Amino acid sequence: MDIAVNTSGSRYHVDKNGYYGRFGGAYIPEMLYPNVEELRQNYMQILSDTGFQQQFAHLLSDYVGRPSPLYLAQRLSEKYQANIYLKREDLNHTGAHKINNTIGQILLAQRLGKKRIIAETGAGQHGVATATVCALMGMECVVYMGSVDIERQAPNVARMKMLGATVMPATSGSRTLKDATNEAIRDWINNPVDTHYIIGSVVGPHPYPDMVARFQSVISEEIMRQLLEKTGRAYPDYVMACVGGGSNAAGAFFHFLDHEKVQLIPVEAAGKGVNSGFSAATSQLGRPGVIHASKTLLMQTEDGQIVEPHSISAGLDYPGVGPLHAHLFETGRARFLHATDDEALAAAFELTRLEGIIPALESSHALARLGDLALQPDDVVVVCLSGRGDKDMATYIRHLEQFTKS
Amino acid sequence: MNRIDQLFASKQERILNIYCTAGFPGPDDTLPVMTALQAHGADMIELGMPFSDPLADGPVIQDSSTRALQNGMSLKKLFGQLEGFRDRIHLPVILMGYLNPILQFGVEAFLEKCAAVGVDGLILPDLPMAEYEQEYKPLFEKYGLHLILLVTPETSDERVRQIDALSRGFVYAVSSSSTTGKDKDMSAQQAYFERLKGLQLKNPVLIGFGIRDKRTFDTACAYSNGAIIGTAFIRAMEHSKDIDATVQQFIQTIR
Numbered sequence A: 001m002d003i004a005v006n007t008s009g010s011r012y013h014v015d016k017n018g019y020y021g022r023f024g025g026a027y028i029p030e031m032l033y034p035n036v037e038e039l040r041q042n043y044m045q046i047l048s049d050t051g052f053q054q055q056f057a058h059l060l061s062d063y064v065g066r067p068s069p070l071y072l073a074q075r076l077s078e079k080y081q082a083n084i085y086l087k088r089e090d091l092n093h094t095g096a097h098k099i100n101n102t103i104g105q106i107l108l109a110q111r112l113g114k115k116r117i118i119a120e121t122g123a124g125q126h127g128v129a130t131a132t133v134c135a136l137m138g139m140e141c142v143v144y145m146g147s148v149d150i151e152r153q154a155p156n157v158a159r160m161k162m163l164g165a166t167v168m169p170a171t172s173g174s175r176t177l178k179d180a181t182n183e184a185i186r187d188w189i190n191n192p193v194d195t196h197y198i199i200g201s202v203v204g205p206h207p208y209p210d211m212v213a214r215f216q217s218v219i220s221e222e223i224m225r226q227l228l229e230k231t232g233r234a235y236p237d238y239v240m241a242c243v244g245g246g247s248n249a250a251g252a253f254f255h256f257l258d259h260e261k262v263q264l265i266p267v268e269a270a271g272k273g274v275n276s277g278f279s280a281a282t283s284q285l286g287r288p289g290v291i292h293a294s295k296t297l298l299m300q301t302e303d304g305q306i307v308e309p310h311s312i313s314a315g316l317d318y319p320g321v322g323p324l325h326a327h328l329f330e331t332g333r334a335r336f337l338h339a340t341d342d343e344a345l346a347a348a349f350e351l352t353r354l355e356g357i358i359p360a361l362e363s364s365h366a367l368a369r370l371g372d373l374a375l376q377p378d379d380v381v382v383v384c385l386s387g388r389g390d391k392d393m394a395t396y397i398r399h400l401e402q403f404t405k406s
Numbered sequence B: 001m002n003r004i005d006q007l008f009a010s011k012q013e014r015i016l017n018i019y020c021t022a023g024f025p026g027p028d029d030t031l032p033v034m035t036a037l038q039a040h041g042a043d044m045i046e047l048g049m050p051f052s053d054p055l056a057d058g059p060v061i062q063d064s065s066t067r068a069l070q071n072g073m074s075l076k077k078l079f080g081q082l083e084g085f086r087d088r089i090h091l092p093v094i095l096m097g098y099l100n101p102i103l104q105f106g107v108e109a110f111l112e113k114c115a116a117v118g119v120d121g122l123i124l125p126d127l128p129m130a131e132y133e134q135e136y137k138p139l140f141e142k143y144g145l146h147l148i149l150l151v152t153p154e155t156s157d158e159r160v161r162q163i164d165a166l167s168r169g170f171v172y173a174v175s176s177s178s179t180t181g182k183d184k185d186m187s188a189q190q191a192y193f194e195r196l197k198g199l200q201l202k203n204p205v206l207i208g209f210g211i212r213d214k215r216t217f218d219t220a221c222a223y224s225n226g227a228i229i230g231t232a233f234i235r236a237m238e239h240s241k242d243i244d245a246t247v248q249q250f251i252q253t254i255r
């Protein structure tokens, strides 16, 4: 298992102080210092432990259903005139990549002797993945969710409750993902000893961005192995992934970061258009600042107040981006693209009709930019299909006529 | 001499530091609230710079921040309001807030402004101690501004000593492991207060978070040089019709 791989000396992985270039760090109030310090001091040791790695690998295979297939999408490849592979994270238990991280973190929480788990969620995918592993391990689970999102994502709220989690509405601020994250952090401040906070993306104070990226790095580890088996080469020409906070992208990019020949293509949510005032394309609209205890790019007013983003997909509706991605953007290592709500919808219907796969709206943002890559027939492209579309059916049904008229 | 140091040089007991949010309850209430605090016996003022995502604060202070932002508050506006306030107010004034708005303003430009209008110190909960020491300490010193650092019940003795060595003006002892405004039982914290007292810090200590009435103020004062009241004061101000009268009544219930 490669989750504890030594990345020192890399230009792109985290440095020993918890920074990616000038981004990252731990901008935490003193009340959180013991919690974060405990994690910082222990996480690499725990991840390096063979017993831990065996347990993690076992659950990923027998419980989550890994390795997830790397599927050569024939009809999609024909359409875009290249070899397009889909990394099928949508086939994981609970329907998205989020579970890779929650399995890793719950095992880590157990080793730290924690009794209670908290999490934040937007669309509810990370909340469901957290509630699932808490049920599995018999641990108390509290999930913070913006009261606006609770109304928008009723099925996932019901799933979390059925799994035994308490869903706490975040009623402060804009009452969406950023506020749910604030509330989870506050809960952690108030419960510093017995509680572990399972953050759902590569965001938050160091060591979270690195730790979550390592748990998700199973994605790129498998891609290399599977691609080698199928094509005789381990390195694709392109890896594409949607970016909210950036965890599925971080996982899909992880083992390719230092192989500069592999082109990394993160795709952000442009909402109604980058300059419409209703967008979540952080790399385009953000400036450096501090959000959720990390220095990174974030969408903010001139006065430094954090602004509310917009995306049709709740999972990409976040005003920041993980510090790794801010660094990949600033160094030019990754080429950031973006897709609007309408483009993502069209891509979702296209994949469904060409391949019989209904993707999550988040993942559809990555698919929407396939046409922009100037692909050559021999090119190998891997798209991280981060999740399945079940949770988005209400949205898809609303647009059924628009996209199925022939 | 910095006004915070002057205060502690002349008074070491029962210091009353009251927190209020700038631009709250009304957009132009910053100065009237400060004036009333001085008139009715506060020793020090902690003025909150509103932020959209105040991680260390509970719902009451966050709501006051949200209201202040809706009132149009910004750092620029705040410095406008503070222009010339030293003609009227001699109490030490500390600005409390989060890093992001200051980073956007520019750290040095911000500190320069603070010094120019007559602010004495800063509380910035999400500025890490190491970053302050490596990047910003010389700037704070250049402008004669104190950075007041926090300790909590979970802070080890060794770290309390590091914080005390770096903090200027006083050390802010957070009464319990909590965000602002939690009514955790203060008596349970006595061992922690005793421990702090036993460490014989070089700085004075003020206790904050959860101080809300005469009883909790007295408990805090028994172990330290005084206390900071925030949430309880914001609650009192929320529906105030007459700022001066509300402040007077509030302080009477504490003193």
Ligand SMILES: Cc1ncc(COP(=O)(O)O)c(C=O)c1O
Residues within 6 Å of the ligand: A096, A097, A122, A123, A124, A125, A126, A200, A201, A202, A242, A243, A244, A245, A246, A247, A248, A249, A314, A315, A316, A360, A362, A363, A386, A387, A388
């Ligand atoms: C299917 C799916 N993809 C992507 C995301 C975005 O998260 P991240 O950018 O961390 O991968 C989410 C978040 O809820 C999701 O559910």
